[in-house]
Amino acid sequence: MKYNCDLISDLLPLYKDEICSEASRKIVEEHLAECQDCKKMLNSLNDITIDEKIVKEKEEVIGTQARFFKRKSALAGSIIAMIFAIPILVCLIVNLATGAGLTWFFIVLAGILVAASLIIVPLMVPENKMFMTMGAFTASVIILLAIISVYTHGSWFLVAAPATLFGLTVLFAPFIVCRRPVNAYVKNHKGLAIMGAYTATFVLMMLCIGLYVGMSEFFPMAFAVSMPLVVMCWAFFVIIRYLRSNACVKTGLCIASAGALSGVLAMLASSAEASMSATGVVYSSGVSVPPVSIVALGLVIAGIGFLVRKNKGEKK
Numbered sequence: 001m002k003y004n005c006d007l008i009s010d011l012l013p014l015y016k017d018e019i020c021s022e023a024s025r026k027i028v029e030e031h032l033a034e035c036q037d038c039k040k041m042l043n044s045l046n047d048i049t050i051d052e053k054i055v056k057e058k059e060e061v062i063g064t065q066a067r068f069f070k071r072k073s074a075l076a077g078s079i080i081a082m083i084f085a086i087p088i089l090v091c092l093i094v095n096l097a098t099g100a101g102l103t104w105f106f107i108v109l110a111g112i113l114v115a116a117s118l119i120i121v122p123l124m125v126p127e128n129k130m131f132m133t134m135g136a137f138t139a140s141v142i143i144l145l146a147i148i149s150v151y152t153h154g155s156w157f158l159v160a161a162p163a164t165l166f167g168l169t170v171l172f173a174p175f176i177v178c179r180r181p182v183n184a185y186v187k188n189h190k191g192l193a194i195m196g197a198y199t200a201t202f203v204l205m206m207l208c209i210g211l212y213v214g215m216s217e218f219f220p221m222a223f224a225v226s227m228p229l230v231v232m233c234w235a236f237f238v239i240i241r242y243l244r245s246n247a248c249v250k251t252g253l254c255i256a257s258a259g260a261l262s263g264v265l266a267m268l269a270s271s272a273e274a275s276m277s278a279t280g281v282v283y284s285s286g287v288s289v290p291p292v293s294i295v296a297l298g299l300v301i302a303g304i305g306f307l308v309r310k311n312k313g314e315k316k
């Protein structure tokens with residue numbers, strides 16, 4: 001044989017795709033006439049093309065199926081929307097016929113919106129289904145509360161709406177951060193995004209409740225009790241999520257930070273107790289274990305964890 005197989009095997013992909021020079025093509029063909037090994041290699045290269053074709057066809061079939069189901073679910077969504085329209089129309093007519101104007105009709109409308117957000121939105125939205133469904137559900141619940149509040153002439157909406165928002169955030173945030181489009185923005189900081197959403201909606205709720213009950217009595221008390229707990233949750237989160245250490249060190253630091261914050265809480269409680277006793281409110285701090293000993297216990301556990309880690313590192 002004029003040329004060795006290594007050289008021909010380098011040329012084979014170019015020959016297969018018909019992009020080699022005329023001279024190279026002649027060389028390869030001459031060699032293939034004599035060499036069975038290289039002939040086999042060319043056949044296997046052609047097989048790969050067949051595999052690619054199969055994968056492409058499979059993707060096309062899946063795509064067609066997906067489009068088919070999308071059309072079907074959009075159709076089902078439209079039919080259900082039409083069914084929902086019937087009670088809305090009936091209520092509109094009845095309400096107009098019996099009352100001077102539209103009153104409770106809006107409550108029915110908002111109630112049906114809540115149901116529709118859970119059934120119609122996931123069927124009809126083409127993408128980001130979970131995000132859109134949970135968003136639509138939250139918005140429609142808030143709208144329902146607002147309408148009932150207007151209808152009953154109650155200012156309780158100020159308390160109910162942010163409390164509902166906080167509750168739904170607690171429920172939905174862990175699911176929403178894992179799905180499109182939110183996951184593309186938060187990437188590896190899903191926990192941070194959830195904690196941020198919890199804190200923001202919690203603070204909003206506290207502010208609104210404060211406005212509802214009257215600032216002077218509420219804020220010092222509410223923030224003295226809740227803010228140390230929020231800080232503790234953040235301390236736990238940062239230690240567990242971002243500290244690069246073993247479980248023992250993390251546990252110890254969590255216990256120590258809980259001890260430190262319970263100390264702060266006890267101090268705030270005793271000062272609140274002094275001011276509360278004047279107004280006749282009995283307030284007990286209820287801290288039986290001294291915070292200093294909790295901090296010490298946590299630091300001891302963290303210290304043990306640190307030493308274990310160091311020993312392991314030295315052994316390696």
Ligand SMILES: [Zn+2]
Nearest residue numbers: 005035037038
């Ligand atoms: Zn060969």
